[in-house]
Amino acid sequence: MMNDGTSFCPGPVSRRSFMEIGGAACGLGLAGLLEAQAKSAPKGQAGKDTSVIFVWLPGGPPHMEMYDMKPEAPKEYRGQFMPIKTKVPGMDVCELLPLHAKVADKFNIIRSIHHGFANHPDGHRRFLTGRKPSGAGTGTFVNDTPCVGSMASAALDGVRKTQGLPNYIVLGDRRVKNVDTFSFGSAYLGSHRHPFRVSADPTAPDFKVENVTLERTMADRLGDRATLLAGFDNFRRDVDTSG
Numbered sequence: 001m002m003n004d005g006t007s008f009c010p011g012p013v014s015r016r017s018f019m020e021i022g023g024a025a026c027g028l029g030l031a032g033l034l035e036a037q038a039k040s041a042p043k044g045q046a047g048k049d050t051s052v053i054f055v056w057l058p059g060g061p062p063h064m065e066m067y068d069m070k071p072e073a074p075k076e077y078r079g080q081f082m083p084i085k086t087k088v089p090g091m092d093v094c095e096l097l098p099l100h101a102k103v104a105d106k107f108n109i110i111r112s113i114h115h116g117f118a119n120h121p122d123g124h125r126r127f128l129t130g131r132k133p134s135g136a137g138t139g140t141f142v143n144d145t146p147c148v149g150s151m152a153s154a155a156l157d158g159v160r161k162t163q164g165l166p167n168y169i170v171l172g173d174r175r176v177k178n179v180d181t182f183s184f185g186s187a188y189l190g191s192h193r194h195p196f197r198v199s200a201d202p203t204a205p206d207f208k209v210e211n212v213t214l215e216r217t218m219a220d221r222l223g224d225r226a227t228l229l230a231g232f233d234n235f236r237r238d239v240d241t242s243g
Contacts, residue, residue: 054149056128058182059120065094067109124183142180143187150186150193170195171202 062079064070069083069092083092086104093100100107115126121141125133129145146154153167170184179185179194186193200207 052152056182058124066097067093068111069094121183128183129187141183143183143185146187146189146193147184147195149184149195150189153186153193153195154189166196168193168195170197172197172199 064073064077065079065081069081070078071083072078082095084095084098084101086093086101088104091104091109093104113127115123117123117126117136119137119139121139122133122136124141125131125143125145128147129143130148131145134144149168149170156167159167170179172182177199179197184195184197198209200210
């Protein structure tokens with residue numbers, strides 16, 4: 001989830017604006033052109049806050065039991081569930097997704113995404129970074145290029161956070177031991193671009209967000225030290241008063 005407080009894409013480039021930066025843009029490519037456009041935009045304009053919730057299902061449900069039903073395929077392949085109609089003619093989804101069917105006109109199904117790797121680690125790194133991983137086939141989830149969340153966090157440096165949230169947050173179960181468990185890391189951007197990680201179960205009665213509150217033992221220790229420091233201060237004041 002990425003928190004955004006301003007617009008880095010102010011809209012189409014006008015002919016005048018294009019001509020003004022055209023000479024330099026010829027050698028920049030699309031990325032350089034967009035960067036030049038963003039830099040030329042009026043400063044201090046606060047756009048509408050936008051957050052992106054990206055749901056990543058590692059080893060998730062098969063596509064034939066979600067959005068790519070195969071009702072005419074042999075039962076050994078198509079699965080036990082049946083397709084249902086949606087608000088979009090010609091678009092069927094699994095019967096287990098009735099709420100998705102009601103809002104099918106609000107999302108798109110992209111069927112052309114694929115990768116050529118035969119293992120999860122390389123597939124994770126390919127999709128979450130946008131680049132082909134180096135050292136393919138090694139079985140590692142550790143990124144050699146930044147995850148898209150880390151890139152967004154870097155791009156949002158200095159942007160006012162109206163909700164006080166980190167720019168990049170990862171929510172996961174206890175399998176997410178660290179940022180490299182499923183290739184969420186920042187690679188060469190540095191550890192300060194890693195996501196703020198919440199790995200506890202929010203439905204658990206003892207749920208709490210890690211690293212924002214002190215453990216009870218630590219709080220007790222700090223309390224003892226504060227009490228000791230206050231005692232020294234009182235002793236020093238007594239000495240100063242008595243001469």
